[in-house]
Amino acid sequence: MLDNYFKYKQHKTDFKTEVVAGVSTFLTMAYIMFLNPLILSEGGFDRGGVFTATACATALACFICAFYAKTWPVGLAPGMGINAFIAYGVCLGMNYTPEEALGAVLVAGVVFLIISLTPIRAWLINSIPKSLKLGIGAGIGLFLAIIGFQIMGLTADNPATLVGLGDLSNPLLLLGAGAFVSMIVMEQKGIKGNIIIGIVGFSAIAWVTGLGDFYGVVSAPPSMTYLFKFDLGAALSASMVTVIFTLFFIDFFDTAGTLTSVANVSGKIGRDGKIQDIDKAMLSDSVSTVAGAMMGTSTVTTYVESAAGVKAGGRTGMTSLVIGILFLLCLFFSPLATSLPKEIDGAALIYIATLFVRNITDIEWNDISESGPAVLAMIAMPFTYSISHGIALAFISYAAVKLVTGRFDTNPAIWIIAIASVISFAI
Template sequence: MLDNYFDYKKHKTDFKTEVIAGVTTFLTMAYIMFLNPVILADGGFDFGGVFTATALAAAIACFIAAFYAKTWPVGLAPGMGINAFIAYGVCLGMKYTPAEALGAVLVAGVVFLIISLTPLRAWLINSIPKSLKLGIGAGIGLFLAIIGFQLMGLTSDDPVVLVKLGDLSNPLTLLGAAAFISMIVMEKMKIKGNIIIGIVAFSIIAWLGGWANFNGVVSSPPPMTHLMTFDLGAALSASMVTVIFTLFFIDFFDTAGTLTSVANVAGKVGSDGKIKDIDKAMLSDSVSTVAGAMMGTSTVTTYVESAAGVKAGGRTGMTSLVIGLLFLLCLFFSPLATSLPKEIDAAALIYISTLFLRNITDIEWDDAAEAGPAVLAMIAMPFTYSISNGIALAFVSYAAIRIFTGKFGSTSPAIWVIAILSLISFYVS
């Protein structure tokens, strides 16, 4: 039955290959099961509730992709970067409650869903300059890095210089640093699942050394504390506009970029340059975000780690189905999640930040008008501790540069709309 539905022969694959591909992709993205609850808990969310919501949201999202976008061998789960924006920017920074933040995630998902069904999707993808997309992606990476440094204890606050070197005599900080190095070494050795292996291996050392508590491995899933608790009242207020736009922007363009990368590896780019069935993949992503918000977690998105499964031979939604089933199994490992020291979890954040930064080589560095706003996005996000500020400043500066260099007429209307909304956001937030 699966053979007929996914049409293995047409896609030059088979059941065994698809299963191996699914396991491969899962191992590269399983870290989200541990990191997402840790990050959102810092913003006031219930750790156990987020753990269960993460597993279920990821599983449902993968099932949607498997059976609707069935030619896409991708994994979906709550996205890194967006969860940090929710926790540290929206909840801690702007003082919104988890329910109000989930309301914003839901609205942003609905906006994404509507745009995915209209010609606006292609127009938006083609309207935003590549340099801004790359700069914003790198900025999110640096934002994750500074959070990772703080969680690991590599940095601490200082009233004079703002940030200084942390306490390097702390055994957990040293283990976190060693975990980061191990992840790099394992990647160099092409070991699949390097992030999750690094986290678990050095957590075991922490448990054996008596520096962290081991709470067990298996139990029944924690209750879904945030199920259907979203608050739309605040989400529809003027002060939330910048938050919703940021959530939409990150999810929309991250998904588009990820699908493009996966399509190149999977051979889904046609001779005309168009990507086959990208509309179904983006629609699956947007529906998954709405479902994730209802279950009580941050924005669900398509993972670029899906390329690992594609390289392992995955070519159909059967790969996504396997990933979803493995996320369901994670429901029973909440004690293990609570046993992992945050300093070692932080190693994964810092490692992931390096992945976000890799594409800055593609910025047009010889063109200051393109590179300048991209760099501004990069440095504004960690220094203002806000992804939305980085995006806003990048678009405002880009628009201003276009005006003063005589490029007003050749600039996409999308730039002016986003720049104006960004200026307004500074005054209503």
């Protein structure tokens, strides 16, 4: 029956290969079950409620992709970077409640959904320069890194230099450092699931030595605290425009970039250069963001870790179906998630940051008009502690450089976003 729907033979795969591919992708992205509740709880979200919402939203998103965009073997889940923006930028920085932040996520998802149904989608994908996309991605990585440093305790407040070195005598910090090194070593050796293995393995050391509290492994899932509790009042106010734009921008271009990467690996790019069925994949992503906001979690997006499953032979939505089922099973492991020492979770954040930053090798370094704004995006996000400010400054500087150098052939979207960014700063 599944063969008739997913057409394994047509895609030169089979049931066993698809299952193995699904397990491979799950192992590489399962860390979101631990990190998403931790990060959003820093912004005032209920950690247990987010845990349940993460599992359910991820599973639903994967099922939507499996049965609608059935030629895409990808996993979807609340995105790293976007969750940090919600917690630290929107809730802590702008003093919005979790319900109001979820309202903004919902509106951004609806905008993404509408655009995914129109020709605007292709225009936007082609309008943003590659250098800016890469610089913004790296900036999000550095933003995650500084959060990871704080959670681990690697940095401490210093009135003279703003930040300084933390307390290296903290044994949990040292365990976190060991987890970080182990993740790198395992990736170097090609071990799948290196992040989740590092987190659980070094957490186990903390539990055995009495450095961390262990609350158990299995229990009934926590209640979904924020189910249908989004607040649209603040989301529709003028002060939320920048937030909604940032959420939309990150999700839209992250999804487009990830799908392009997966398409390259899986051979979904035709001779005309077009990606097969990308409209269905992007529509699945946007619907999943809307559903995730209703359940009580931050923006759902397609994971670049999906490449692990593609490399394992996954070629159809059956891979996504397997990923979704495995995330549903995670619902019963909430005690384990709350037992993880934050220092080890912080180490995982720093490791993930390195994955974001390494793409800067593809920036056009020989063209300072391209690389300059990209680098500004990278350094502005951690130093202003705001992803949205980093994006805005990058577009303003890019447009200003092109204007002064007489490059009026720049895509109109650049000018529109730059002007909107200037207005947002003025307001």
